[in-house]
Amino acid sequence: MRFICTQKNLLNSISIVQKSVSSKTTLPILKGIYLEATMNQLKLIGTDLEIGIESIIEAEVQKEGSIVIDARLFSEIIRKLPDSSVEISIEENNQVLIKCKSTEFNILSQNATDYPELPVIEEEQTYEIPQELFRNMIRQTVFATSQDESRPILTGVLVEIEDERLNMVALDGYRLALRRGKIKAQDTYKVVIPAKTLNEISRIMNMDEDEPIKIALTDNHGLFTIGNTKLVSRLLEGEFINYNQILPKEYKSRIKVNTKSFLNSIERASLLGREGKSNLVKFTISDDKMIITSNSELGNVYEEVEIELEGNDLEIAFNSKYFIEALKVIEDDEIFLDLTSNISPGIIKTVHNDNHVYLILPVRSH
Amino acid sequence: MRFICTQKNLLNSISIVQKSVSSKTTLPILKGIYLEATMNQLKLIGTDLEIGIESIIEAEVQKEGSIVIDARLFSEIIRKLPDSSVEISIEENNQVLIKCKSTEFNILSQNATDYPELPVIEEEQTYEIPQELFRNMIRQTVFATSQDESRPILTGVLVEIEDERLNMVALDGYRLALRRGKIKAQDTYKVVIPAKTLNEISRIMNMDEDEPIKIALTDNHGLFTIGNTKLVSRLLEGEFINYNQILPKEYKSRIKVNTKSFLNSIERASLLGREGKSNLVKFTISDDKMIITSNSELGNVYEEVEIELEGNDLEIAFNSKYFIEALKVIEDDEIFLDLTSNISPGIIKTVHNDNHVYLILPVRSH
Numbered sequence: 001m002r003f004i005c006t007q008k009n010l011l012n013s014i015s016i017v018q019k020s021v022s023s024k025t026t027l028p029i030l031k032g033i034y035l036e037a038t039m040n041q042l043k044l045i046g047t048d049l050e051i052g053i054e055s056i057i058e059a060e061v062q063k064e065g066s067i068v069i070d071a072r073l074f075s076e077i078i079r080k081l082p083d084s085s086v087e088i089s090i091e092e093n094n095q096v097l098i099k100c101k102s103t104e105f106n107i108l109s110q111n112a113t114d115y116p117e118l119p120v121i122e123e124e125q126t127y128e129i130p131q132e133l134f135r136n137m138i139r140q141t142v143f144a145t146s147q148d149e150s151r152p153i154l155t156g157v158l159v160e161i162e163d164e165r166l167n168m169v170a171l172d173g174y175r176l177a178l179r180r181g182k183i184k185a186q187d188t189y190k191v192v193i194p195a196k197t198l199n200e201i202s203r204i205m206n207m208d209e210d211e212p213i214k215i216a217l218t219d220n221h222g223l224f225t226i227g228n229t230k231l232v233s234r235l236l237e238g239e240f241i242n243y244n245q246i247l248p249k250e251y252k253s254r255i256k257v258n259t260k261s262f263l264n265s266i267e268r269a270s271l272l273g274r275e276g277k278s279n280l281v282k283f284t285i286s287d288d289k290m291i292i293t294s295n296s297e298l299g300n301v302y303e304e305v306e307i308e309l310e311g312n313d314l315e316i317a318f319n320s321k322y323f324i325e326a327l328k329v330i331e332d333d334e335i336f337l338d339l340t341s342n343i344s345p346g347i348i349k350t351v352h353n354d355n356h357v358y359l360i361l362p363v364r365s366h
Numbered sequence: 367m368r369f370i371c372t373q374k375n376l377l378n379s380i381s382i383v384q385k386s387v388s389s390k391t392t393l394p395i396l397k398g399i400y401l402e403a404t405m406n407q408l409k410l411i412g413t414d415l416e417i418g419i420e421s422i423i424e425a426e427v428q429k430e431g432s433i434v435i436d437a438r439l440f441s442e443i444i445r446k447l448p449d450s451s452v453e454i455s456i457e458e459n460n461q462v463l464i465k466c467k468s469t470e471f472n473i474l475s476q477n478a479t480d481y482p483e484l485p486v487i488e489e490e491q492t493y494e495i496p497q498e499l500f501r502n503m504i505r506q507t508v509f510a511t512s513q514d515e516s517r518p519i520l521t522g523v524l525v526e527i528e529d530e531r532l533n534m535v536a537l538d539g540y541r542l543a544l545r546r547g548k549i550k551a552q553d554t555y556k557v558v559i560p561a562k563t564l565n566e567i568s569r570i571m572n573m574d575e576d577e578p579i580k581i582a583l584t585d586n587h588g589l590f591t592i593g594n595t596k597l598v599s600r601l602l603e604g605e606f607i608n609y610n611q612i613l614p615k616e617y618k619s620r621i622k623v624n625t626k627s628f629l630n631s632i633e634r635a636s637l638l639g640r641e642g643k644s645n646l647v648k649f650t651i652s653d654d655k656m657i658i659t660s661n662s663e664l665g666n667v668y669e670e671v672e673i674e675l676e677g678n679d680l681e682i683a684f685n686s687k688y689f690i691e692a693l694k695v696i697e698d699d700e701i702f703l704d705l706t707s708n709i710s711p712g713i714i715k716t717v718h719n720d721n722h723v724y725l726i727l728p729v730r731s732h
Contacts, residue, residue, distance in 0.1 A: 070664070073637065073638075073664060076637050077634070077637055080630065080633055080634045080637060081634070082630070095665070096665075102669060102670035102671070103631070103634055103667070103668070103669050103670075104667065104668040104669075105634075105638075105665060105666075105667045105668075106665045106666050106667070106668075107638070107664055107665030108663075108664055108665055264446065264448070265469070267446055268443070268446045268447070268469055268471075271439065271442050271443055271446060272439075272471075272473070297474075298436070298439060298473055298474055299461070299462075299471060299472045299473030299474055300471075300472050301469070301470065301471045301472070302469070302470040302471075302472075303468065303469050303470075304468035304469075305468070
């Protein structure tokens with residue numbers, strides 16, 4: 001193998017595929033990046049067997065071939081090279097020679113034949129989503145996934161495609177996040193994508209905003225293509241909870257409130273709650289104001305928030321963390337908070353569209 | 367105690383004095399910030415008994431008094447308040463009431479009488495140094511202080527004032543950093559300031575660049591004044607090493623090299639060295655080039671750097687860390703590296719002025 005490429009392109013590709021390389025793996029070959037020089041291109045692959053990322057760059061290939069180089073060392077070396085052309089070749093005994101201007105590195109490498117192959121996904125049926133929309137939808141749902149590995153299905157986000165609609169849903173037993181979007185597809189599809197995969201996709205997307213992301217799905221795998229980068233991920237197996245059954249259809253109190261004021265007040269109220277390890281905040285709702293209070297051994301806090309109330313007065317307590325996380329990702333100025341009783345879930349909706357629904361279970365306060 | 371001030375001023379002052387508050391202290395009162403409202407001003411103090419910081423802001427004082435409030439909680443609360451005026455008062459049982467718009471916090475506090483007093487430093491004789499110069503001089507020496515508490519004097523920087531000259535010197539047994547500057551003082555003074563103190567001063571200086579820092583010294587303490595902020599620190603006791611005796615007066619090889627190219631090459635060469643836990647890099651100097659090499663079980667690296675050589679060819683090995691740290695803080699384009707033999711120290715000097723001198727001991731290579 002022998003090829004020449006630019007330091008910039010190579011470093012960019014390494015940074016992308018490195019995201020799927022785990023330094024904690026027990027399989028030494030997975031600490032490496034797989035390089036394959038063919039025709040006029042160089043393919044780089046990194047994988048932790050759950051997620052695989054492939055990136056392709058232009059290269060002047062003088063001799064085809066493939067090799068696996070330690071990801072951390074390779075990335076550090078290429079990062080420190082000058083912005084110039086880099087020549088990489090395999091010498092005797094799997095030694096890799098990296099030349100750039102007056103610098104020469106000779107480093108050990110591993111045999112490419114030992115590197116696992118990424119699953120092959122047919123790209124017959126693909127969905128296209130604008131990158132910005134998909135990134136927002138991820139950010140607005142993924143925080144509500146469960147961290148608890150004992151119910152693996154809840155560590156992912158349900159992605160539903162149905163009649164030009166794209167819904168993403170995450171829930172963890174205490175709250176639920178639903179984000180609705182549009183997609184150009186007369187299709188019906190349901191998959192559960194691991195939160196980790198979606199976070200990686202978000203990070204890759206940040207680099208190149210122009211074209212839409214292309215998604216191809218099988219029963220077990222998803223393939224996400226952004227320009228010259230492909231990410232393949234396992235999907236989560238099992239039945240996702242029928243979330244429509246959980247969402248209440250009615251309410252007895254509807255509060256209209258400014259998203260930012262509400263968030264700020266809850267954040268302040270949570271300062272004392274957090275110190276006391278309980279995140280409890282109490283809402284006392286009546287007429288045109290909501291009083292938010294919180295107590296701990298350190299003191300207490302009292303907040304007044306202007307609201308418009310339709311329906312009954314109510315006292316209800318929540319874990320402030322769930323409100324803060326939901327309100328932080330809503331970009332709309334105003335929200336509705338729909339409540340029924342102090343033991344029924346609270347529902348946050350955006351006022352001017354139906355893109356967002358957040359359900360939060362209350363806490364019994366004493 | 368009752369006063370009104372702006373959230374912005376208060377937050378700024380808290381951020382400054384909080385730097386000297388340690389969360390690890392065994393004395394609970396030191397986890398707090400001392401507040402004293404007198405006349406038309408509010409004084410805030412934080413200290414860990416080694417360093418004390420005092421900051422004064424304007425306030426409308428309705429009732430004089432003082433109190434100690436937990437630093438972390440106070441800072442979190444004030445940070446989250448809106449950009450408006452804040453009213454703070456002591457209520458019954460040492461409860462502190464913090465009011466801002468529609469927010470009210472009631473938090474516990476501690477008695478101000480238990481708070482230690484900062485040492486009083488006479489400001490009869492003060493030195494003025496432009497903030498930018500002092501910050502640079504700190505950055506260009508403090509990295510060479512020792513981390514080893516068994517020789518406490520080396521954990522500080524020697525500050526020498528002599529006939530309008532200000533010298534700062536740090537050394538740790540393996541390398542030495544000397545930075546020369548100018549000061550308006552026909553005086554002679556020698557103190558050793560703890561590295562931690564200098565780092566704190568640097569951080570405070572970042573916030574206000576206009577006026578010079580004023581320094582007042584006693585045998586045991588230093589007082590550093592920047593605008594409305596005062597930092598008092600213990601000085602280190604004991605005799606600093608006579609560094610002039612260590613600096614060689616002659617050399618047999620003088621190398622002139624571009625600072626940045628040299629740094630880049632050593633940084634690359636250190637990539638393999640670091641992996642192998644030894645930081646060894648070898649310089650082979652002859653004619654118009656220096657070859658830098660490094661080896662480890664992961665591979666080897668070869669670098670060529672253009673130089674101008676005056677004197678003898680030489681092979682010498684160093685710990686790359688010491689070169690990297692010295693070269694990183696030099697702003698000048700070109701340096702001299704003066705060498706005598708492969709067991710004598712290397713001396714880095716700037717070509718166009720005598721502001722910088724770095725001494726680095728070589729490593730015996732095999």
